Amino acid sequence: MAIxxxxxxxxxxxxxxxxPNIxxxxxxxxxxxxxxxxAALNEEHTYIVPDKCTExxxxxxxxxxxxxxPTEAIVPDPNRVETKEQLMAKKEHLDQVGR
Ligand code: SF4
Ligand code: SF4
Structure with a gap:
């Protein structure tokens, strides 16, 4: 899953x-x-782009x-469960299109 x-x-x-995925x-x-x-996905705090996170x-x-x-604010996203194969495919897609 994404983080x-x-x-x-x-x-x-x-x-x-x-x-490593920016x-x-x-x-x-x-x-x-x-x-x-x-456009930014969050105006209030630092954010992760799900389409770019491969865990x-x-x-x-x-x-x-x-x-x-330092605040334990980074956690797995239960709404974006992905297999290792899916995450690797996302990584390879990013390799191709650019981060
Ligand atoms: S888990 Fe996702 S957001 Fe965190 S460093 Fe890895 S790719 Fe980046
Ligand atoms: S390290 Fe934690 S507190 Fe600092 S920007 Fe990242 S998520 Fe936010």
Whole structure:
């Protein structure tokens, strides 16, 4: 499943640099996917783009953002359950279209 950021986030940005998929953005900042810019998904706190998060599959054994967070605001998203195969396919898609 994709990983999400909850309202516990204090927008310290510690997680942003850890993401190999460039899936984490500051509140209010537009995100980039496939060379296109899209409106921010959250204005209140740092957010993860579900279409870009592979749970770090294809790069690392564990999500890199979770241990970076001082407030335990980064958790699995129960509404976006994905298999490892689906996550790898997402990673390969991002390899092709660009992050
Ligand atoms: S789990 Fe990995 S890919 Fe997903 S947002 Fe965190 S660092 Fe990025
Ligand atoms: S590390 Fe945690 S508190 Fe800091 S921006 Fe990321 S989710 Fe928010």
């Amino acid at each position: 999400m950021i909850t309202d516990e986030c204090i927008s310290c940005n510690a997680c942003e640099a850890e993401c 899936a984490i953005y500051s509140p209010g900042a537009p995100y980039i996917l496939g060379g296109q810019e899209f 770090c599959v294809g790069f690392y054994d564990e999500p890199q953002c979770i241990p970076a967070c």
